[in-house]
Amino acid sequence: MKTPARPPGPGKRTVLNEPLISARGSVGRVGYALPRDDIPERDQARDLPAALCREALDDFPEVSEGEVVRHFTRLSQWNMSAATTLYPLGSCTMKYNPVVNEYMARLPGLAQLHPLTPDDQAQGALMLLAELERCLAEISGMDAISLQPAAGAQGELTGMKLVRAYHQDRGTPRKKVLIPASAHGTNPASAALCGYDVAQVATGADGLLSADAVASCTDAEVAALMVTNPNTLGLFEREILRITDVLHAHGALVYMDGANLNALMGVAKPGHMGADVIQFNLHKTFSTPHGGGGPGAGPVGVKKILEPYLPIPRIVRQNDTWSWSDAAPKSIGRVRSFYGNFGILVRAYAYILAMGGDGLTHATRMAILNANYLRKRLESVYTLATQEPCMHECVFSDRSFHQTGVKTLDIAKRLLDYGFYAPTIYFPLVVSGALMIEPTETETKETLDEFADALLAIAQEITDQPDLLKQAPFTTPVSRLDETRAARRPVLRWSRSQDS
Amino acid sequence: MKTPARPPGPGKRTVLNEPLISARGSVGRVGYALPRDDIPERDQARDLPAALCREALDDFPEVSEGEVVRHFTRLSQWNMSAATTLYPLGSCTMKYNPVVNEYMARLPGLAQLHPLTPDDQAQGALMLLAELERCLAEISGMDAISLQPAAGAQGELTGMKLVRAYHQDRGTPRKKVLIPASAHGTNPASAALCGYDVAQVATGADGLLSADAVASCTDAEVAALMVTNPNTLGLFEREILRITDVLHAHGALVYMDGANLNALMGVAKPGHMGADVIQFNLHKTFSTPHGGGGPGAGPVGVKKILEPYLPIPRIVRQNDTWSWSDAAPKSIGRVRSFYGNFGILVRAYAYILAMGGDGLTHATRMAILNANYLRKRLESVYTLATQEPCMHECVFSDRSFHQTGVKTLDIAKRLLDYGFYAPTIYFPLVVSGALMIEPTETETKETLDEFADALLAIAQEITDQPDLLKQAPFTTPVSRLDETRAARRPVLRWSRSQDS
């Protein structure tokens, strides 16, 4: 482990600056060619009256194909990514994304399939989706699946709509949704989007939700509890069965945020814990690339009681043919066009095929092992958010270095100099200056050791040279950016003046 | 144009060191899976006696798939490349490599085709090759083509074998090959490989070959002249017709090194200049990626008189079917297995399809314009190797900065700090400290200006701070490497001790 110098030695760079693409190019330059036009000449103004037509797209680039390739290739190198380094973002499950899945999603028969292709001509795609539904049901212990939601948050929204439809259907619309303080921001946002009032349930000092705390908030106005298990501190909610019982006893439902399913595959099923509805984050647990911020996929799984409300269309089988059906009078409707992020679903399915049942179980176990190992290696120097045993991620707080003036943010920035992406920081909110580390099962022991060594070296730097940290990072394409200025005087697009 | 600082500001890097892959991994770790073995159990020792079997490949890596991806992805970022910056290597024609060609070469029907597939089942591939032969003949003005040679140098070898076979066939084997002093090293090496004595013809002070100089060396022992046109100074050999006449008058042949064909397409044909045989460097003129050093492809084109000697097999057409034929009693034989670098030939063919005849002509003209433009922008500060008008590349010498102690090498290294790859240096040998710049037609005027500005800024640095240049580069993954040590104590492979 070499400590990065300050200022660094010669940088590891082979690419210098890259301006905005709008600053490249030349009037009339092109990077495309349309196929030959063999259709007889037509009067364009007759086909489309000039009054409907826009002026030229003047601030669009005019660049050659080679310029485009160079521009984006250069830009790409300024990213850290899971393919180039440990990317231990807690709650995000940045595991290795198998390359074969990329090839599978691009098979012409899948990538070029129009969503309105008559069902009898799209049997392969339908079978794939039906099979994926079956796999997700088996893994989660839920009864029925809808693959439609485009991401975790849309899965939550869908799930809460189901809850709403359920209570409505029973003639007892309810007003409140309970959400633990440690929950991910999308949980309260999704509940609110469904018109629910959000009531926060306190998380215990141990980071866990107690059945008593839940019971004390639960009444006939509670539509559901949104609970994450393992929760955002990486802890398995040990009282989950008692908790879900409390809700069910009050006629309320349990929404389980399945973003942390990577800690459960083959180990425990949400369906057995009393969850009535969960979402899957396929881009996390099932290893589809995160794409710099999506696309992901957020299927929902439900118990039988909620099945009638699932989004339309649903896949149904008749004899040996699969088809889409809108015949679901109680359905909440649609949450997006067509059937879901098919390209992502293909990748997730390919991943499940590669892993098999035992492989998925092994993944979960190794994810837990990795997180515990890091926790152990760091706990003597960094303060754990809680002493409870962790599952697939571990959370530290900034308590031990409060007096040095060093903040969690500084540690995160300094880690970049050591060649690692930073963990999730300042989340969950219940932990002071949280540092939330999720290594995933695809990292090697050696990498974990290097990462732990880096964090330990940084701990030493906090003591020895706290100012160093406040200036970090030193080895990145840019140094710390002025976020205040960005928010005060937002510049959200290029302008012509900027280009020159 | 910002001058790079010394030492640089924070580097543009997001990736730090990457050890040898042998330093990664763990005993028993794997990065592969074979398909399920459904063949009945067999006695391995009966199939293959143990005495024939090796011990374990102990110094092979044991790494996961994710480790492999990360290792090579990280390493890739340490390269400059034509896709990320101007790569103005003279004589190498580092033009933009169209991405579509990569997809074409990977079409399963081409990429998975076994070379011994019966001809009637490989008609598409054969047609493609036949069509490519036709295109190359048209572009070069030669009568017949063999696509077999794997690279330019193998094309030269093939060509010289043809020359040899020709003279042999006439009962007058000859001993000598004339080669101008400015020639590429592969020319004399290829001639020597064919058993010829190499006689050097002096290049004139203007960088050109004179017919008189050639005539004074030509006698009945001369088998051929190997001439490059435009030559390696980027100059069109104006006396080429007189020169080739001299050779032919003596019963000798003319080999033209076609590596600089990018300067001639649609402008002039080697076949009209008296060339009897040329090689094409498809990786240069026809834009196939250089691959960090190949694979390329080096087809040869010949005049009718040499056709009988072309390598076997040749493509022949009967009615509407194409097939391979070995029926060429005078053939020199084979220079490699099968038919040539098919995957590269596909890319070159796709390139020709994209460009069309006019496009290729335009490419040549713009390549010439770009080189002349750079020449003009630099000539007042850098000393031109010759005042002759240049074609697709221009060559400067180190004469003007001899007294500063700065060498061509230093300028090359300093260019790296400015974000550009360096031109070819110290070649051609006839120019003192040559700096040989070939921008190609795919570079924009803006990039040429940035590059010229960088070279002008460096010229200023030569005057102001010559020591700076001798230390350059400052912004690269490593600084200048000790080449003497590498050669004195060669370490050509990893050793177990190194890994730990």
Next chain:
Amino acid sequence: MRYIPHTEHDIQAMLAVLGVDSVEALIRHLPEDLRQRASLKLAPGLAESEISKRLTALAEQQTGYSPEQSFLGAGAYPHLVPVVVDQMVQRAEFATAYTPYQPEVSQGTLQVIFEFQSLVASLLGLEVANASMYDGASASAEAVLMAKRILPKRSRVLVARSLHPQYRQVIQTYLDGFPGLSLVELGWDETGRLEPAALARHLDERVCGVVVGYPNVFGVIEDIAAIGRSARDAGALTLSVTPESVALGILKSPGELGADIAVAEGQSLGIPLSYGGPGLGLFACRSRYVRNMPGRLVGETVDQEGRSGFVLTLATREQHIRRERATSNICTNHGLCALAATVFLCLLGKQGLRELALRNVKNSHYLAEALQQTAGVQPRFPSPFFNEWVLTVPQARQVWARLKERGVIAGIVLEDWYADLRDCLLVCATELHTREAIERFGQQLRQAVV
């Protein structure tokens, strides 16, 4: 397992550090009755070549479907995708990074999003665009909610019935249960455009926004300017929704016509059809509404040395800070699709997008002419269109089925979506439809209509 690096030795070494004797010990704190004993009932893991075989078999089971002879549009459009787009999307540094929380090592993603925002704002003719939404449909729903945030006292949103029905369904789903906002649908007139009388009837001080397709699901080009004027007069916002973004290469932008919020489906911009997803939601608005916008935003700023750089900004709108009071629940968006669209738009550029749009106009109008050569076939709405339109065909459903048997997918039978539009087909032609395919469709139609 090739994706999981742990050897038995690694595991033992790690357990030793942990001071436990088995991985099992790490999950022993889970309630006994929740711990799964049985293995997952999934097939054993496969090698790469087996996965490839399996999926190739499924991919090739799309019997009879031939893209060349399919004239399906209706919310998803076949267009050329330059391979450079795919090549850039495959760059692992883009594909395997996540939301750029650490800007110093995410400038690649951030600059791309900034460029994307710039291009989208320009395409939609508005001042600000966000970093992407899931798709056009959910973006429409978010736009409606945004209008409500801007005009919180108002309780209605008017939605053209001619807006793509899936988009309307999604808006409806998002609105269900959303407090104080209901949806009113407005019909179309004989031109296929939003019926002015209906608009006038419903446009009052209770209305926060008017939502209209541009082009609408019939391919008809709505008069956004007129609608916008009416809406503005009523103090309501105009929301335009474009399911086919290539149309904006030639049509006046929603912004210049007066839309306050414009959304679009960006699938046409370099994203494969992929059986309908992932798509790309484009979202733009006037800058005065930026703080009500859903989704991520990237802004330009400077670093400590004054160098320009990019960061996520105005995040106080978002769920991770504002939680239940956020402008949206969106978190993971469609970043990689935004990259694809950015590369696509850069390649096509100023000239290319227009040329592409015009080629769509030309091909589809040529097809329209070819189809109308069959007696009884005529355009349902006598209005200009971009690349799809509705035609009346006697016995449309049977004709559609007959054509399908001959390998031609004659768009969709519109009755499936609009019970009141009998004997109508919605067909589409893009730059990918060759003259031959178009003429063949014309001939086949003649034979199929008997």
Next chain:
Amino acid sequence: MRYIPHTEHDIQAMLAVLGVDSVEALIRHLPEDLRQRASLKLAPGLAESEISKRLTALAEQQTGYSPEQSFLGAGAYPHLVPVVVDQMVQRAEFATAYTPYQPEVSQGTLQVIFEFQSLVASLLGLEVANASMYDGASASAEAVLMAKRILPKRSRVLVARSLHPQYRQVIQTYLDGFPGLSLVELGWDETGRLEPAALARHLDERVCGVVVGYPNVFGVIEDIAAIGRSARDAGALTLSVTPESVALGILKSPGELGADIAVAEGQSLGIPLSYGGPGLGLFACRSRYVRNMPGRLVGETVDQEGRSGFVLTLATREQHIRRERATSNICTNHGLCALAATVFLCLLGKQGLRELALRNVKNSHYLAEALQQTAGVQPRFPSPFFNEWVLTVPQARQVWARLKERGVIAGIVLEDWYADLRDCLLVCATELHTREAIERFGQQLRQAVV
């Protein structure tokens, strides 16, 4: 033109700087009678989608060829290629760089080559390997020339006739006209191995090297150790040639058996068949001969701060320095194929390459058994083999043709290569041949032999 950026305006601006009025003026110095007036007779340029259509059509014109039912080997072998290999090969930083002349910005390529050299040296069991040659055949020829350089006084090279005939042809071509070196071919014995008597007869002080296939073209595993002993006794070098590198995952390495120079065709290591090219020449030798080696070499060294780094080294052997006295004329080699093989070997690793090799042994021997169930079919040489072998089949040529009609390519008819080997087929099975395909071949053979 999308690949060429010059606008008319750019051209004018550049011409203005040059002080000339046209591009034409820049080539006016060319002799008038050489200046081409007519346009090139080539079709007009195509758009990307048109190129793709054209080439897809050609690619699909390989009528009737089905890789699953093809049992062709004979110098080119179908093997699994993990997609990671292709993904790395597509990294533009590798693909579009050239020979790493500037090591400071080429460490990616250089380190890969260093790793490649390490893996190849280990695979071939020798001390030094170079940065790659074109293919196995030309590498063999270069190996022969190298032997001559090492033993310049000697004038003969002995080549086993059982070496792949294309390799022999290439050696012959390289030797033609090469001063002072001629080729003598040695036959095989009844086991298919190099005939010891012939070797003994020819091995004298005129011989610089003995070249033998390992396995040879019949799939037979030669006794390199014995040959090596004889050669060493005669002061000659032993040159082994492996056309199927996967075999070296299980066979003893040429180096440990006593080969002085070992070459191989690396196509099997992650490189697609691609109708026979590009392949990959592997080349290794004892370290005392390194200065006689052809091709590039990468060595490890340190930079000015003492950090380890890689450079091209020992270049004084090469054409760009030594010119006509170079050890070879090779310049551009097969760098990207070397990258592919490196990635392939890293993925398979110590365990995988062996497992892969054993699977080849198993599948091919199962096939051998299946084929021998047909009366009259038997192995031509009673020797161990790796994954291909020669079988005697009554009326082989007709049987081959009948099988072809049934969709099975029964390897090659060996008589085409060896007139004296009548009624022989050379067939191959690898890990890609399924049990089903193998058994089907067995059945079809039974039906074809009548």
